[in-house]
Amino acid sequence: MTLKNILNHLLEKAIIDVPQRDAAQTHIENRPLSVHSELRLMLLSGISLFCGGLGMLIYKHIDTIGHQAIIALIALVSLVTGAFAYSKRQPYTDGAIQNPSTFADYALLLSCMTFLILEGYLQYQYQIFGTKYGLATFIPALLFFLAAYRFDHKGVLTMAMTALATWAGLTIAPLDITKNDFSNIHLVWSAIGIGLFLIAIGVFSEIKNIKAHFSYSYYMLGGNLAVIASLAATFAHSKWFWLIMMPLCMTFVWYARKTGSHLFLLMGVIYGYIGTTYVLLSSLNNASGIIYYGFASCFAIVLFFTNYKKILNVHS
Amino acid sequence: MYNKQSVFNEQIQAGASDLHTEGMLTDEQLKNTKQAFPSDFYQSNPFVKIGLFIFTTFVIFFIEGILALLFGELLFKGDERVIGFAQLILSLILFLFIENLDNFSNQKLYRAGTDNALIYTACFSLNISLVLLFHFTDFSIANVSLTSLIIGIAAWRYGDVFLSVFLAGSLNALLFLILAKFPFGKAILPFATMLYWAIIGLASRQLKQNNGYFYWHDAADLLETVALVGFYAGGNYWVVRECSANLENQYPSVQIPFAFLFWFFTITIPILYLYAAHHLRERKFLIISLLCMLFSIATYRCYYSVMPSEVALTLSGALLIGLSIFLIRQLKTPKWGFSDEAIAHKNNLLETLVVSQILKTQQTPENTGVTFGGGDTGGGGASSEF
Structure with missing residues (x-):
């Protein structure tokens, strides 16, 4: 049954009246199609594709000249998005925070994901934590927990838990x-x-x-x-x-x-x-x-x- | 057969909930709707339905096991026709049980998982029994026609969504089997498939919008979606090329005749769907269009290597991020029939404002007799808020 039919049935039972039926009818015919969740899903898939691609990119081109540039790019992305999220931060509360900025949460997610790629790569190539592999996985866990609580971000919290489990x-x-x-x-x-x-x-x-x-x-x-x-x-x-x-x-x-x-x-x-x-x-x-x-x-x-x-x- | 009146009431209630979510009905009116159109069906949750489906299927398997234990000596000695006959009796008992489900259950079950499992296993064992009784080969025209017939009757009787999709799929297989027998049939196979899905799609759209066929509304709705995918797949270059290679046993696949035509379909059908989404304001067209676009890109990459996959991933990711940011910014004010408003939660104020705004311009509030929450906030609409 279409919504139009349903409205007519409601009218028959006198649950709504003619003006409301007509108003709802006009609204249904003229309302724009909301693509809110589709766009956010698209943004999220973009972020995960981008990070997945970068993760492969740095290891595949490890001996070429360009790879320094790739690392610089990842660091830059992580810094810029992190700084953007930080600039849009809301004051900390114990409750849930609704960030008025549409993109702050996504920027934080991108920042954390690129940070993870960068950190993993630095440990792999330069052994910045030496043989203390535990430290290499514990640092992101700690950092992500802090970020999740500071920015009230469930996605980063999940990343923190994942990092803890990896540890x-x-x-x-x-x-x-x-x-x-x-x-x-x-x-x-x-x-x-x-x-x-x-x-x-x-x-x-x-x-x-x-x-x-x-x-x-x-x-x-x-x-x-x-x-x-x-x-x-x-x-x-x-x-x-x-x-x-x-x-x-x-x-x-x-x-x-x-x-x-x-x-x-x-x-x-x-x-x-x-x-x-x-x-x-x-x-x-x-x-x-x-x-x-x-x-x-x-x-x-x-x-x-x-x-x-x-x-x-x-x-x- | 489910109680049609209850199915009808259930649909009114579902539609009323949608209207309520978008702020077109008040809480009071939703409550009145539920009283005026009562449904006595068992109300549960998708996860509970999954549980019921899994465990009912197990119960039926174990019943077969118990029967095999009791009559095993008798069944496995003779030829397979004896087993076929036993399956036939079992499926008939299952169908009888489904028809009288209300007498056996303290809840009226409608798409609750239990009834779905019973219907599917009954159809399955009926099909198996006939295959055993008549010695059909696995994927023959006779077998597929029989399957279509069984599923068709069950889909018509129970209005089941998945059975209707399965029916359309098996009819498509039948078309494929018949046409693949002739050289000329093979050549027109993709076009016949596209035509078939176009007919299915248009027919289910008609059925869906006809008030008299409400019993099959949900089945037709899903079938329409599947038809969109089927129509695209019928014209997709990769599908056509690999299917024809499969038919001719040529590996790796070779260039097909009319390649340009199939590339044309691969590119234009998603765009056609996007236009339909804009024109009809329907979400399913939009989602299917996006998925088809992705598949078209994958199709192209399958035959023409443009760049290594890690570069492609990174670039497409960056492109998607950029595109979605651009669109979210653009759609702050609704454009091209699309908007970025959050899907309303219960009594979303934004939608309520919009409707109350319409009501206000058309009628004075006293006449309508409806009071929307926050209806006295004038003008502006939702766009500037979000």
Whole structure:
């Protein structure tokens, strides 16, 4: 149905009257098409393409004369955009800040991304941090955390968390998280440690009300990292890791119930189901048992999702 | 078959929410709409739907497993027709179950994930069973026609969005299979594909705008989008060249006849879509146009190397940044039928101002009987604010 038809149906039921119908009609016919989010998406893809290209460019042309110029260009971009973002800064508050400048947030993002390229290159070519590789990844993490809080920027916060995870030898990006080598038990423990640490910061920000709107990002990245690491460890090392994973999944569901975030509900249920199923079935070598269990458990989850509002007492 | 009245009410509610978001309905009016057009369908969230879809599919697989456990001896001894017959019975039971879903579930399910999973698996097992019963080969004309028929009936009955797309896709495959049998057919294949998608697109646009076919509105809407992509792909140089190489088993692919014509399509169709987006003020044309433009550039780079990829990435990134900054600055005041206004959140004041402004110029507020929030702020409009 078109909006025009819908307006007529509303008119029939006397929810709106003729003048409002006509006004809405005129508005629908004459309103310009808003390309607000499309343009921002375009700007973001431009930034990521640009940085991806630069990252390849400096390593491919490392022995040519032009590469000094490329480095100078990257440094210049990082400085200029950083200075622009700084000049448009708003006074710091503990709450969310709406920056009136359209481009300040994007400039900061570009500045941080080019800084990361530059820093990585300087370490690679000139070993500015020598063999202290930890320092080379810890400095951007620290810097990005400071910038994220000063400029109230969730994107830079995500970069800071990514850098922190890199410092511990981990990949945190949602789609790459399984690329971590969780057969290494030390990596599992550092993933769980970093994940819990990030969750703790999120809880702290909510309690103290310091940038409370950052907590979702902390829970999302930290929670996923800790749950996936403990799930992988349940498979690869010991079933006892289930005891770490399951409380986390239940926390996800609890958080979903508290905030109405259905993504956390889905993640909690799916991770919890996979882990629990593995622990229950790994000792069972009976094909028919597995099939009957699979049917009953999946059916139970379908019933749960169909009635989750009643079960969790959620009101939409 | 879903309850048509509820589907109708659901659509009115969705449209009213859109109107409300843009500030054309008040909170009160939205509430009244929900009361006047009640929908008893189970309301959930996309993520819950994904969960329901996944786990319902698992349930059906496990039911098949249990059946195989119980009757395995019987099934796997004989020929595959016995399995086909078992699948046929299973799919019929599934269809019966879908038709009477309301009796089995305490919620009325409409596109809730569960019903989608049931419909797709029922169609799938019906198709499998007929393939086994009649010994069809995988990608034969008979098999594809049968698939189209099954999906067509299901898409018509349930108004399902993905089934309708799947139907259009399998009809396209059928067209391909039939034309590829003749040398003349092979030559006109790209044009036939473009014509096919043009017809599908125009037909679904007609269907979408016809009030009487509201049951299939969402299916037609998605189909229109898919038709735009299909029409472009039918004329795209890369698609035509690689497909014809595939048909003739020539690798690497060679130059095709009428190459200039396909280059012409590759370049002009995205521009045509951009013009349509401007003319019709529809977002989907704009997005598809941009994606097609990207694909056209990729097509060109596939055959003519202009610069190394890292340089291309950097330059195109810089170009995109520059272009979007330019456009954001330009569109501060709406131009060419586009604007940079933020998509309204609930009761966005900007939109409310615009509408109240229109209302004010046409009617005196006393007559309209509607009070918009902030309606007494005079003039100016949204453009200077943003």
